[in-house]
Amino acid sequence: MNFRLKVWRQASREGKGELRPYEVRDISPATSFLEMLDILNEKLTNEGKEPVAFDSDCREGICGTCCLTINGEAHGPAHPAAACQVYMRQFRDGETITIEPFRVRPFPIVKDLVINRSALDRIVQAGGFVSARTGSAPEANSIPVPKQSADLAMEAAACIGCGACAAACPNASAMLFASAKISHLALLPQGQAERQRRVLNMVRQMDAEGFGNCTNTYECEAVCPAEISASFIARMNREYFRASLRERMGA
Amino acid sequence: MTSIAAFHRSSVGRKLIVAVSGVILILFVIGHLLGNLQIFLGPDWINGYAEHLRDLGPLLWAIRVFLLLTVVVHIYYTIRLAIENRRARPLRYRRKEIVKATLASRTMVMSGLIVLAFIVFHLLQFTFRTTDPRFATLARDPLGHYDVYSMMVLGFSSPLVSGFYILAMFLLALHLSHGSSSFFQSLGLNNQQLTPRLALAGRVFAWLLFFGYSSIPAAVLLGWVKLSAHS
Amino acid sequence: MIGTLDSGIPGGPLPEKWNRHKDNSRLVAPNNRRKFEIIVVGTGLAGGSAAATLGEQGYQVKSFCYQDSPRRAHSIAAQGGINAAKNYPNDGDSVYRLFYDTIKGGDFRSREANVYRLAEVSNNIIDQCVEQGVPFAREYGGLLANRSFGGAQVSRTFYARGQTGQQLLLGAYQALCRQIAAGTVTMFPQTEMLDLVVVDGQSKGIITRDLITGEIVRHAADAVVLATGGYGNVFYLSTNARGCNVTATYRAYKRGALFANPCYTQIHPTCIPVSGDYQSKLTLMSESLRNDGRVWVPKRREDCAKPPNEIPEQDRDYYLERKYPSFGNLAPRDISSRSAKEVCDEGRGVGPGGRGVYLDFKDAIARLGEPTIRERYGNLFDIYEKITGDDAYKQPMRIYPAVHYTMGGLWVDYNLMSNLPGLHILGEANFSDHGANRLGASALMQGLADGYFVLPYTLPNYLAGQMGKRPSVDDPDFERTESEVRTRVKRLLDADGKRSVDSFHRELGLLLWDKCGMARNAAGLKEALARIPALREEFWNNVTVPGYGETYNQSLERAGRVADFLEFGELMCRDALARDESCGGHFREEHQTPDGEALRDDENFANVFAWEFQGESAEPRLHREPLLFESVHLATRSYK
Numbered sequence A: 001m002n003f004r005l006k007v008w009r010q011a012s013r014e015g016k017g018e019l020r021p022y023e024v025r026d027i028s029p030a031t032s033f034l035e036m037l038d039i040l041n042e043k044l045t046n047e048g049k050e051p052v053a054f055d056s057d058c059r060e061g062i063c064g065t066c067c068l069t070i071n072g073e074a075h076g077p078a079h080p081a082a083a084c085q086v087y088m089r090q091f092r093d094g095e096t097i098t099i100e101p102f103r104v105r106p107f108p109i110v111k112d113l114v115i116n117r118s119a120l121d122r123i124v125q126a127g128g129f130v131s132a133r134t135g136s137a138p139e140a141n142s143i144p145v146p147k148q149s150a151d152l153a154m155e156a157a158a159c160i161g162c163g164a165c166a167a168a169c170p171n172a173s174a175m176l177f178a179s180a181k182i183s184h185l186a187l188l189p190q191g192q193a194e195r196q197r198r199v200l201n202m203v204r205q206m207d208a209e210g211f212g213n214c215t216n217t218y219e220c221e222a223v224c225p226a227e228i229s230a231s232f233i234a235r236m237n238r239e240y241f242r243a244s245l246r247e248r249m250g251a
Numbered sequence B: 001m002t003s004i005a006a007f008h009r010s011s012v013g014r015k016l017i018v019a020v021s022g023v024i025l026i027l028f029v030i031g032h033l034l035g036n037l038q039i040f041l042g043p044d045w046i047n048g049y050a051e052h053l054r055d056l057g058p059l060l061w062a063i064r065v066f067l068l069l070t071v072v073v074h075i076y077y078t079i080r081l082a083i084e085n086r087r088a089r090p091l092r093y094r095r096k097e098i099v100k101a102t103l104a105s106r107t108m109v110m111s112g113l114i115v116l117a118f119i120v121f122h123l124l125q126f127t128f129r130t131t132d133p134r135f136a137t138l139a140r141d142p143l144g145h146y147d148v149y150s151m152m153v154l155g156f157s158s159p160l161v162s163g164f165y166i167l168a169m170f171l172l173a174l175h176l177s178h179g180s181s182s183f184f185q186s187l188g189l190n191n192q193q194l195t196p197r198l199a200l201a202g203r204v205f206a207w208l209l210f211f212g213y214s215s216i217p218a219a220v221l222l223g224w225v226k227l228s229a230h231s
Numbered sequence C: 001m002i003g004t005l006d007s008g009i010p011g012g013p014l015p016e017k018w019n020r021h022k023d024n025s026r027l028v029a030p031n032n033r034r035k036f037e038i039i040v041v042g043t044g045l046a047g048g049s050a051a052a053t054l055g056e057q058g059y060q061v062k063s064f065c066y067q068d069s070p071r072r073a074h075s076i077a078a079q080g081g082i083n084a085a086k087n088y089p090n091d092g093d094s095v096y097r098l099f100y101d102t103i104k105g106g107d108f109r110s111r112e113a114n115v116y117r118l119a120e121v122s123n124n125i126i127d128q129c130v131e132q133g134v135p136f137a138r139e140y141g142g143l144l145a146n147r148s149f150g151g152a153q154v155s156r157t158f159y160a161r162g163q164t165g166q167q168l169l170l171g172a173y174q175a176l177c178r179q180i181a182a183g184t185v186t187m188f189p190q191t192e193m194l195d196l197v198v199v200d201g202q203s204k205g206i207i208t209r210d211l212i213t214g215e216i217v218r219h220a221a222d223a224v225v226l227a228t229g230g231y232g233n234v235f236y237l238s239t240n241a242r243g244c245n246v247t248a249t250y251r252a253y254k255r256g257a258l259f260a261n262p263c264y265t266q267i268h269p270t271c272i273p274v275s276g277d278y279q280s281k282l283t284l285m286s287e288s289l290r291n292d293g294r295v296w297v298p299k300r301r302e303d304c305a306k307p308p309n310e311i312p313e314q315d316r317d318y319y320l321e322r323k324y325p326s327f328g329n330l331a332p333r334d335i336s337s338r339s340a341k342e343v344c345d346e347g348r349g350v351g352p353g354g355r356g357v358y359l360d361f362k363d364a365i366a367r368l369g370e371p372t373i374r375e376r377y378g379n380l381f382d383i384y385e386k387i388t389g390d391d392a393y394k395q396p397m398r399i400y401p402a403v404h405y406t407m408g409g410l411w412v413d414y415n416l417m418s419n420l421p422g423l424h425i426l427g428e429a430n431f432s433d434h435g436a437n438r439l440g441a442s443a444l445m446q447g448l449a450d451g452y453f454v455l456p457y458t459l460p461n462y463l464a465g466q467m468g469k470r471p472s473v474d475d476p477d478f479e480r481t482e483s484e485v486r487t488r489v490k491r492l493l494d495a496d497g498k499r500s501v502d503s504f505h506r507e508l509g510l511l512l513w514d515k516c517g518m519a520r521n522a523a524g525l526k527e528a529l530a531r532i533p534a535l536r537e538e539f540w541n542n543v544t545v546p547g548y549g550e551t552y553n554q555s556l557e558r559a560g561r562v563a564d565f566l567e568f569g570e571l572m573c574r575d576a577l578a579r580d581e582s583c584g585g586h587f588r589e590e591h592q593t594p595d596g597e598a599l600r601d602d603e604n605f606a607n608v609f610a611w612e613f614q615g616e617s618a619e620p621r622l623h624r625e626p627l628l629f630e631s632v633h634l635a636t637r638s639y640k
């Protein structure tokens, strides 16, 4: 198969970027999207040109490193899937494919298609954990957890931290990401002690990073490779009101 | 920073404010529709209803002030949110596909603002009655009430006015086809099972409002509702 | 320079060694801890848990990883689960059993004391992770669920959907985040360690490159911890993440740390086969598939091109069932991997390049019905379809073995400290606990054991004597090491040849896969040992690395890693050649039983091979650490 590509090139964070046209030929349909970019880069390198910078690591949809906007969709057309799980057989031969980075103010562009997502780490640092000193844990089976809550917590915990939710959200809001972590820990008995501080601090940090606000358009859950449900955002709101009230009551 | 200040500075807190104000406005439009539909029961009904409203005196003013505040709050916060949201993506996508978001959900500000414009015109027309000289000169109806009935009929007999009303009602319905389910999510009253059902219910509700409201100008234009004999 | 290798195993009966050792270990007073700076390279299960725990204890920790977030370390990819001797299912498991299975699984090439300690702390790991909020699978009663994994006779594996590694790593990552917020850990993401700094015989710092700015920086510390994972990517194609590399450990080796058993690599039998030249990685399919799938290839070469469903029963060769009647399709990882290679070498492999065998669910679907199969393996079938575009309900899957894990690593003593004082190595990066072959679900266990429960106790044994001995970064040794790093980076950028970095990596990978992969023999290894230096030679003369050093430059990153693989691959073959026996993942064709089983030589090889770097041109020096078995007696496996 042959493809025309329009790829976002940007030298550095400050640099001014633009879409540049490229061509790749004789791509087998079994090639993954990132391998197609590898081929393009091999070609550019051999021509003595600078290859396109794009990020990836596990290439099997679990590490959350890859982050491409393919034809206007975060992670491309194969929902639910990360960009590294997109294969060329999903495109038409001869098609023109536009490749852009995730565009969210708190994700500054490092180079070309590579962005810096440390904003998401800072949200977790604000409280996305259980303070469990190593070695101080009680026997694992001393606290039973109803299967339903454990399963629901697992659904929320599946988030791979890719940031596609914010990239796809018309408001560049990271609420799906934040709500997934908040819900995961709020659903488990181990998360109760810090439940209040956690949601208040994580939401405060999320706002401070400059993400947008949710207006319930559900684009995020549509592109989420981990199929995180937007109903966790409702849960987060609930958690937030509860915590604010209790804080007010001094509880 | 007190928890209240923090709350209304926070994205989630502001959403709550938008949602609550939205709900109040919904309650009003429902009540108001029921009031207005009485036009089909004839002049005496609706004029009487209007009179009762006015008899409330100070209470009515309280309600008006409250409604006004609600609209102001609702608009203030939604506009602020909208501005922040634009700031959160300084560089637009060159190409952007919508995967799931509905048209209504993406045009809330637009639909909202047009509804606002409508409200302004609407108040001038029916509450302050500055748009049409005839309204001032309308004779009292047989029971001595102000003749709201004739005012509406006169008002809507102009296709232009009615057209604008129906258009506004359409946008209101669009606004609410998202808003009236969206607020459950914002208030945290939602879960995976409920989402699709609420979305459907919200749409049905919104379009019922549309037909309810539009039926009045429509009926006048079609001559089903005419000026009554005495006037 | 190095005398006999002292593994520092404490005395006393096996079950008491670890407690005794802890009791006799030195301590660093809480108020003194913040005076110590510790460098931890790697944020996987091993590095993440270590950095978090040391920070919690009050040390000043600097944590490094090459990814843009510590949460993306390769541990995230682990699927199956993590072992522990909890015996919740009440099927007779115990610390001793877990210990014994691990020793036996490792084909008696690991240290008793280390493995016993691993089995001992395995239970604390589960407690710790549950407390962190790791959502392990549970039963309706609300208690933790277990499953049996990798042919173990007891159900001792804890799991979280197919994402156990991810959930465990997020637990460690969140603990790390807590310490970052508390200010005890300073995080350096997208920062690659390019060299180790040794100051008068002690490991006291590292040289890093900021991958975003290209800045080369010196970091001094009182001790250095490496938890940089495995070197499976030396084969280019593996189930490892693209960034996995040997650079950190290999640089330490070149600074004097011993590299142990580099030839021990594990090949996983059920991966999705290569489909094209530009394939960048291989994807693992859970072994559980072999419970219901039947493995076969056509009997005749001519049939290989035919669609599988057109090949009649009598023309199919269910070779595992034929060769291992009792175990059949469930034969252990190394055996089923090798058998697949054999049939493909005979030219009976299927699919592109003839490197694949069928895993057929037809009979299972007929027997159990499609819904049951869908319920058991639905997600795996989906992954398979996503990647290959084929529907495994309608036609057999194609699978082939792939490099999965590396048991070898830097040599460490019982304290997890290398022969270089101050240098500690954790997780897949060290050689310690899995011998010649790793059991399923015990790498996660080892990573977390090292980081949460071993290093925090053993590190003080080194630190206690080191108060105030942290050198400044202006020390001449830092000067020298940094300038050596700079020259190397410059050399890579200046070499403006014709070939891309990846093309060299691919060639090296194919060579090693051929000569030092699933099955090795003296002739092949000698050939590889001759060809690798030539390839390295060409690399330095003919590689092209576009871009500059002072910017974000992925080609440069990869070039540095491949350059190290090109040296390391040689060490690997050297080790494979020197180990003139078969054991676990290391199969020397010269040494096998009539039915193709690995044939150990406990007389001469019941020991650890630890290689010492002697200079660029000289051959490395081999040290042997004898393995003494006091509690178990050496047996041979049989799966007939």
Ligand SMILES: Cc1cc2nc3c(=O)[nH]c(=O)nc-3n(C[C@H](O)[C@H](O)[C@H](O)COP(=O)(O)OP(=O)(O)OC[C@H]3O[C@@H](n4cnc5c(N)ncnc54)[C@H](O)[C@@H]3O)c2cc1C
Pocket (backbone or CB within 6 Å): C041, C042, C043, C044, C045, C046, C047, C064, C065, C066, C067, C070, C072, C073, C074, C075, C076, C077, C078, C079, C080, C081, C082, C164, C165, C191, C192, C193, C194, C227, C228, C229, C230, C239, C240, C241, C244, C245, C247, C248, C284, C404, C405, C426, C427, C428, C429, C440, C441, C442, C443, C444, C445, C447
């Ligand atoms: C697909 C797959 C499935 C697996 N499934 C299982 C399973 O079910 N059960 C099980 O027990 N084991 C499993 N394993 C093995 C297990 O996942 C790994 O052995 C284990 O996670 C290794 O953890 P680690 O902390 O030692 O290293 P890693 O998790 O690999 O972390 C390495 C860290 O070092 C950093 N790093 C590396 N080099 C440098 C450098 N030069 N400079 C700076 N930083 C560097 C990286 O950024 C990373 O943070 C699986 C492995 C794979 C590939």
Ligand code: HEM
Pocket (backbone or CB within 6 Å): A214, A215, A216, B015, B018, B019, B020, B021, B022, B023, B025, B026, B029, B074, B075, B078, B079, B082, B108, B109, B111, B112, B113, B115, B116, B175, B176, B178, B179, B180, B181, B182, B183, B184, B186, B187
């Ligand atoms: C009678 C008039 C109105 C009614 C009944 C109404 C009702 C609602 C409701 C119920 C919501 C959902 C709130 C939520 O999802 O949390 C909403 C949202 C919104 N409204 Fe209104 N509204 C009205 C007028 C306006 C006006 C005049 C504007 C002008 C800007 C406006 C702008 C918005 C916006 C932008 C939202 C989306 C915010 C969000 O979803 O969080 N609305 N409205």
Ligand code: HEM
Pocket (backbone or CB within 6 Å): B029, B032, B036, B050, B053, B064, B067, B115, B119, B122, B123, B126, B127, B148, B152, B165, B169, B172, B213, B214, B216, B217
């Ligand atoms: C066909 C549709 C409508 C009709 C026929 C109608 C009719 C009227 C009439 C007759 C009045 C004056 C009552 C009086 O002064 O005695 C009125 C007032 C008002 N209407 Fe409407 N209305 C319609 C739609 C709407 C909508 C959609 C809104 C809001 C979104 C709205 C908001 C108001 C408000 C705020 C007032 C002022 C209430 C008050 O005076 O206290 N109306 N309407």
Ligand code: SF4
Pocket (backbone or CB within 6 Å): A158, A159, A160, A161, A162, A163, A164, A165, A166, A176, A177, A180, A220, A223, A224, A225, A226, A227, A228
């Ligand atoms: S919620 Fe989904 S889209 Fe957002 S970061 Fe997590 S996995 Fe990515």
Ligand code: F3S
Pocket (backbone or CB within 6 Å): A165, A168, A169, A170, A171, A172, A173, A174, A175, A176, A213, A214, A215, A216, A217, A218, A219, A220, A221, A230, A233
């Ligand atoms: S797309 Fe954005 S608007 Fe809310 S529901 Fe998701 S965050």
Ligand code: FES
Pocket (backbone or CB within 6 Å): A055, A056, A057, A058, A059, A060, A061, A062, A063, A064, A065, A066, A082, A083, A084, A085
């Ligand atoms: S590269 Fe790991 S999720 Fe795509």
